[in-house]
Amino acid sequence: MKRPPLALLSALLLGAASLSSQLGAAPAADPTPYARKLDVAALTEIGRALFFDPGLSASGRVSCASCHDPRFAFGPPNDLAVQLAGRDGKTPGLRAAPSLRYLQTLPPFSEHFFDNDGDDSVDAGPTGGHTWDGRASSSREQARLPLLSPLEMANASVAEVAGKLRQGPQAARLKQVFGEQVLADDARAFDAALLALEVFQQSPPEFYPYSSRYDEVLRGRATLTAQEARGLALFNDPAKGNCAACHLSQRTSDGAFPLFTDFGLIALGVPRNRTLPANADPRFFDLGLCGPLRTDFQGRTDYCGLFRTPTLRNVALRRSFFHNGAFHSFEDVLRFYARRDTHPAEFYPPQQKFDDLPPALQGNVNTEPPFDRHVGDKPALDDGEIAAIVAFLQTLTDADLPGQPLAP
Ligand code: HEC
Ligand code: HEC
Known part of the structure; x- marks a missing residue:
């Protein structure tokens, strides 16, 4: 801290x-x-x-x-x-x-x-x-x-x-x-x-109140339930969720509390959100780091589709997830991580995996665990494991939330 x-x-x-x-x-x-x-x-x-x-x-x-x-x-x-x-x-x-x-x-x-x-x-x-x-x-x-x-x-x-x-x-x-x-x-x-x-x-x-139950656990003043602890282990396990590879969950060597992000920009291949008016134009793509909102890396095709890893602190209060709000429940987000590559038809139109990137740029999408699988493989997480991770993520909500609006 x-x-x-x-x-x-x-x-x-x-x-x-x-x-x-x-x-x-x-x-x-x-x-x-x-x-x-x-x-x-x-x-x-x-x-x-x-x-x-x-x-x-x-x-x-x-x-x-x-x-x-x-x-x-x-x-x-x-x-x-x-x-x-x-x-x-x-x-x-x-x-x-x-x-x-x-x-x-x-x-x-x-x-x-x-x-x-x-x-x-x-x-x-x-x-x-x-x-x-x-x-x-x-x-x-x-x-x-x-x-x-x-x-x-x-x-x-x-x-x-x-x-x-x-x-x-x-x-x-x-x-x-x-x-x-x-x-x-x-x-x-x-x-x-x-x-x-x-x-x-x-x-x-x-x-930055650092007042979540997980912070209290890190301070040694609270403990996780068995289900939450299982979720944390799956979150950290490189062979299961591997979430902590990008959403850091441990204190740093100088004692700072984890922010549940390494602030890195990564392409996850999040599905196109077809409810966004801008996406009615099939030629329009929000490609993150390579534009069009950002303009200094236009033409850097290796940067297309990259978005910054968000913190997962207080993420349980969100009702829309990812840069384009394509998902509306935790379970759906977790299922995306577990099943993007084993069951792509659950997330993309037929024959259009990574449909929010032009085909030439789809090679930028991350393939590290849990994204290291193929159709026919077993998903990295089953429904029970997903439920445990969801339970763990609920411990990241600050103690004052959801609260009253602050007086202006
Ligand atoms: C390779 C890095 C990486 C790994 C591994 C990873 N994430 Fe993420 N996560 C990201 C990035 C990048 C985004 C934003 C992507 C976007 O919007 O296009 C994100 C977004 C999210 C969001 C949405 C948050 C919001 O505010 O919209 C949740 C929830 C989430 N991740 C949970 C997890 C969980 C749980 C795991 C493990 C199963 C995990 N992540 C593994 C990089 C990663
Ligand atoms: C109409 C909704 C809206 C309003 C009003 C708004 N924002 Fe935002 N804010 C957003 C969106 C959407 C983003 C993400 C923008 C992007 O990625 O291009 C954002 C991003 C941010 C970020 C960056 C957060 C990060 O993770 O990097 C900050 C800081 C911020 N807004 C502060 C403000 C402030 C201060 C105001 C008032 C002057 C404001 N916003 C008004 C929607 C809004």
Whole structure:
């Protein structure tokens, strides 16, 4: 548990340093330009208020919390595969809204990741970055996306957001923390809001409480039932679920609690979600790391179909799973892992295995256990084993959830 505070500090310092350079702060005129800006408590309050403010959206109806509901670990509050927003408040998005808990130590995206926990000579490949394809390097950069995306909060420009901040209920507090002039300039006002949102998302009790029953087990203050313990063993066993290969389940060597992800980007060959309007066009494919939402690796065919491994903390609160929300129950997700290669007809149309990837790119799909089988083989997990893993995953829900909405 050493990492989150460090990440918090560096995020704050980096945020404040780059913010102040963008603000063009003149150190000579103000010998302590950041002292006031680094008031974490004030920034957290402003960030929280902005997070819950539908007034920041073009429709006036959508806030960050509409898709990232605190009662659901800042994930979606419903079973829609993708949330509805945009200028009319009804436009469907392209991807499932992730939980925002436990992202504090998410590394920035890198094509070659060397983990300092364990063998640091192994290149783990593409890892990290915010969003399903890792395209935003920090939660501050990330917040630009929903504020300006036509599918989400749908502001036409930075100026439109700045205008809302000037008229909005946080105007006075923003000036108090960032200085009288902060709202005078569109870019400065926008950046101040992004920083406040980032600082709020680093707030420990709200975003990384480590209060699940499994955390209590790791602290030696609780025990798993026999069924949950069996599920954990199957989760860890390389010959069975092999889940922990990507969804890390043990404390790191420096004692940090596991996040149930290694933040790696991997292609699982998740079935096409034909209920998404974008997928009505048979030529459209959401290929993750190689685009089209992400643009810096277009043409890197070996990166097509890769999405970032999500945390499984609080996953029991979700009603839609995977980047495209193709599955709606835990059991179905687990059956997909166990039977994708032994019973493909349960998941894909006839003769179209990996139907959400053009045929030429299907070689990118992961074939490590439990995906190392073929039609006719025995699935890696039977129904009883799946039930045990599901029971274990229920122990990863934080103690405060599902709770009441936080007061804005
Ligand atoms: C209409 C629904 C919607 C709204 C509103 C919304 N988001 Fe999101 N959010 C998403 C989706 C969908 C993704 C995944 C995007 C992707 O992969 O391209 C996401 C991703 C994120 C991530 C990255 C999480 C990760 O695992 O890397 C962060 C952080 C985030 N949103 C914060 C915010 C903030 C802050 C706001 C308000 C300014 C906001 N979101 C508003 C739907 C929404
Ligand atoms: C090779 C790495 C890897 C292994 C092994 C693996 N996963 Fe995953 N898991 C991922 C990736 C990557 C995703 C996201 C894929 C996507 O959306 O396209 C994911 C998504 C999930 C989700 C959906 C979470 C959400 O928020 O939508 C669940 C649940 C899950 N995995 C559980 C498991 C279980 C249980 C096992 C073992 C049976 C397992 N995973 C094995 C990489 C892995």
